[in-house]
Amino acid sequence: MTALVPPAVSEPSRTTRGGSDPRRAHHRRLTPAVLFLAPSAIILGVFVIWPILQSLYFSLFDWTIGADSQKWVGAGNYIALTQDPRFWSALGTTLIFTSVTVVVVVTMGFLTALGLLQDHLLTRLFRSVYFFPTVVSLVSIGLVWKFLLDPSIGFVGGILKFFGAEPIAWLQSTQLALPAVIFVAIWKNIGFAMVIFVAGLKAVPAERYEAAHLDGATDRQVTWYVTLPSIRPTMLFATLILTIQSFQVFDLVYVMTGGGPLFVTDTLVNELYREGFVNFRTGYASAISWVLFAIIMIISALQLRLFRYNDVD
Amino acid sequence: MKIRSSLAIGAIAVAAALTLSGCSGGSSNTSSGPVNLTVWTGFTGGDRPGYTKIVKDFNESHPKIHVTMNVQPWDTIAQKLPSAWLTGQGPDIAAPSFDPGVIAQYVKTNSVLPLTNTGSGSTQINVDKLAPGTVKEFTYNGKLYAIPANFATLSLYYNKKAFAAAGIAAAPTTVAEFAEDAKKLTIDQGQTQYGLAVADNQTIQMWPILQWLKGGDIVNSKNCSVLDTAKGQESLKYWSDMVVKDKIAPVGLTGAEADSLFSAGKAAMEMNGPWAASGFKSAGIDLGIAPIPVATDGSKVTLGSTAPLAISAKTKHPTEAQEFLAYWSSKDAQRAFSLSTGFPPLRTDLADDPKLIADPTVSVFASQVGDARLYLPGVPSSTQVDANGYVPLIGQITRGDDVATATAAASKTIDALTGCTP
Numbered sequence: 001m002t003a004l005v006p007p008a009v010s011e012p013s014r015t016t017r018g019g020s021d022p023r024r025a026h027h028r029r030l031t032p033a034v035l036f037l038a039p040s041a042i043i044l045g046v047f048v049i050w051p052i053l054q055s056l057y058f059s060l061f062d063w064t065i066g067a068d069s070q071k072w073v074g075a076g077n078y079i080a081l082t083q084d085p086r087f088w089s090a091l092g093t094t095l096i097f098t099s100v101t102v103v104v105v106v107t108m109g110f111l112t113a114l115g116l117l118q119d120h121l122l123t124r125l126f127r128s129v130y131f132f133p134t135v136v137s138l139v140s141i142g143l144v145w146k147f148l149l150d151p152s153i154g155f156v157g158g159i160l161k162f163f164g165a166e167p168i169a170w171l172q173s174t175q176l177a178l179p180a181v182i183f184v185a186i187w188k189n190i191g192f193a194m195v196i197f198v199a200g201l202k203a204v205p206a207e208r209y210e211a212a213h214l215d216g217a218t219d220r221q222v223t224w225y226v227t228l229p230s231i232r233p234t235m236l237f238a239t240l241i242l243t244i245q246s247f248q249v250f251d252l253v254y255v256m257t258g259g260g261p262l263f264v265t266d267t268l269v270n271e272l273y274r275e276g277f278v279n280f281r282t283g284y285a286s287a288i289s290w291v292l293f294a295i296i297m298i299i300s301a302l303q304l305r306l307f308r309y310n311d312v313d
Numbered sequence: 314m315k316i317r318s319s320l321a322i323g324a325i326a327v328a329a330a331l332t333l334s335g336c337s338g339g340s341s342n343t344s345s346g347p348v349n350l351t352v353w354t355g356f357t358g359g360d361r362p363g364y365t366k367i368v369k370d371f372n373e374s375h376p377k378i379h380v381t382m383n384v385q386p387w388d389t390i391a392q393k394l395p396s397a398w399l400t401g402q403g404p405d406i407a408a409p410s411f412d413p414g415v416i417a418q419y420v421k422t423n424s425v426l427p428l429t430n431t432g433s434g435s436t437q438i439n440v441d442k443l444a445p446g447t448v449k450e451f452t453y454n455g456k457l458y459a460i461p462a463n464f465a466t467l468s469l470y471y472n473k474k475a476f477a478a479a480g481i482a483a484a485p486t487t488v489a490e491f492a493e494d495a496k497k498l499t500i501d502q503g504q505t506q507y508g509l510a511v512a513d514n515q516t517i518q519m520w521p522i523l524q525w526l527k528g529g530d531i532v533n534s535k536n537c538s539v540l541d542t543a544k545g546q547e548s549l550k551y552w553s554d555m556v557v558k559d560k561i562a563p564v565g566l567t568g569a570e571a572d573s574l575f576s577a578g579k580a581a582m583e584m585n586g587p588w589a590a591s592g593f594k595s596a597g598i599d600l601g602i603a604p605i606p607v608a609t610d611g612s613k614v615t616l617g618s619t620a621p622l623a624i625s626a627k628t629k630h631p632t633e634a635q636e637f638l639a640y641w642s643s644k645d646a647q648r649a650f651s652l653s654t655g656f657p658p659l660r661t662d663l664a665d666d667p668k669l670i671a672d673p674t675v676s677v678f679a680s681q682v683g684d685a686r687l688y689l690p691g692v693p694s695s696t697q698v699d700a701n702g703y704v705p706l707i708g709q710i711t712r713g714d715d716v717a718t719a720t721a722a723a724s725k726t727i728d729a730l731t732g733c734t735p
Binding site for chain 1: 391392395396399418421422423504507514515563564565566567570573574577579696697700701704705708709712
């Protein structure tokens with residue numbers, strides 16, 4: 001303990017020797033910062049930012065991987081998108097998928113969190129059970145549910161049959177395939193929302209509840225006027241993350257239905273994948289990704305505004 | 314500080330460079346050791362041991378070349394291969410897809426090597442002995458870009474136990490019998506058992522066979538759709554009516570689902586290739602394999618399927634890679650492959666091979682080689698014709714949509730894709 005290094009604050013005496021000191025001090029502070037940031041900045045730059053910019057460039061061409069020359073089309077891909085019925089139907093499906101999933105997951109996640117807020121053995125157990133699907137990959141979940149929902153050899157069909165009902169071809173039906181996929185997405189995400197809400201609810205100061213109860217507020221009023229406003233940042237976080245995730249849904253749909261039957265579960269990313277990797281139309285696929293990017297940006301901005309993120313407590 | 318920071322920046326740069334160069338795989342060789350070749354294929358099915366054996370036998374008989382085969386799902390190959398080959402990072406040899414039409418894309422991007430080591434020698438690719446349809450399919454502008462990795466025909470698998478229970482003595486031999494049996498084998502509107510498991514998506518197409526049996530077709534020689542002609546509509550309606558009204562088959566099955574259904578004993582018949590046999594047998598099905606029934610006009614027809622095996626244009630070892638392809642398609646390798654997998658031989662000079670004729674599985678599939686037709690052979694944008702035209706059409710009519718309306722719409726889509734000029 002005797003060999004303690006003097007703290008950095010004792011340094012200023014030196015700076016008087018070095019001429020234009022503030023700049024140098026600034027430089028000295030900056031260099032290690034840059035060095036610490038550099039590894040992740042390089043990785044991000046090379047593997048994320050550069051490909052993103054490159055895809056914007058591709059989207060202006062009729063780009064085919066490896067072709068001798070790429071034909072410049074300017075906004076051609078974007079114009080073609082507006083005339084592509086499959087794009088509009090994929091956009092519609094994505095919007096339905098996102099709005100239903102986010103609303104249900106946030107509501108159910110909040111209610112589940114309220115119900116499981118107290119710390120008992122049983123509530124802890126239930127929280128783990130609800131959270132479990134979140135840690136499993138979407139591909140595994142998709143495969144398991146696809147098998148469960150199979151009308152001929154699946155578990156769900158077996159149960160229906162046991163009770164004398166006819167098994168339903170969930171994923172082969174044009175009416176039921178999308179609801180079935182949405183159900184699985186909700187089932188997977190409720191645990192995630194619940195955990196976030198439990199954390200948010202626990203952070204609300206007890207005094208607020210006390211004060212409200214002293215003022216004679218009912219339980220419903222407490223939830224509406226105290227709990228909900230207090231967890232606004234949590235609500236924003238959950239909604240934003242889930243919205244972005246839902247807009248980008250791919251694995252679940254790809255594994256469960258491949259976008260079928262008759263394209264009713266075809267989402268934007270599914271369409272992007274098909275154009276880019278099956279039909280090799282890289283330019284067109286890049287244009288789809290930029291439209292998706294723009295939509296997510298706009299909706300995220302609207303959500304931030306809606307939850308008035310800036311004047312949050 | 315300055316020296317230190319430039320050292321640190323240098324270290325980061327080196328680390329980054331190492332990270333980046335770590336991505337580069339491909340084949341590397343020392344000057345003294347054998348030439349290493351890598352092969353990517355998607356043969357994950359019951360036929361996989363057959364391909365593994367070709368590689369093993371090749372390595373044993375060619376000490377100067379060592380081939381490593383990497384088997385991964387077709388989807389994965391389709392995602393990785395185009396960019397891997399363009400950047401020179403990919404394997405020396407690959408089967409890019411189970412869809413032969415895909416090779417056109419790789420030719421367009423100059424990713425595949427034209428095969429030059431052809432001729433009649435034992436270390437050459439014996440092009441004139443390969444199934445002629447396949448050679449034509451892989452030839453562009455007079456150059457051969459791939460050999461068939463296999464050549465399969467689809468046969469009729471049937472569950473003997475289900476047939477006996479329905480009082481049917483033998484596999485159907487005519488379309489009328491086929492349809493009648495399918496209805497008879499459908500129990501409880503399919504709730505207990507379907508007559509036929511027929512997949513319509515994510516698979517090698519089975520529906521064209523049904524169409525051909527009734528005299529219909531998909532496109533004509535000018536690549537124009539003939540789905541909406543009288544014959545085309547009639548051939549589709551005949552079968553879709555049986556699916557919609559008689560429930561002989563479930564709707565919207567993928568290839569894997571159709572196989573599961575048959576394996577579970579919940580469907581009595583399925584048209585499929587030789588790769589499915591081992592899975593059905595191990596599922597405990599009392600399996601019968603018969604040729605596809607004879608068409609209404611008395612002709613014999615089935616679907617032929619072939620996967621291309623091509624060499625990267627950027628391989629460092631084109632000679633050795635072509636030697637491997639020559640071995641793969643050689644008489645001995647193909648005889649052994651057929652015997653182990655049940656596939657018909659892809660060489661015409663093995664048609665009369667006594668060992669293959671004596672094999673009960675190979676003989677059924679081989680007997681139909683002469684009658685086999687490829688799916689959309691040489692049709693421009695065939696992958697899209699399938700995905701945007703044919704698959705949705707079958708999906709619609711098996712769900713009860715009007716055949717005339719659906720075929721008209723599909724024809725419009727297909728004609729636009731193929732650039733048909735009637």
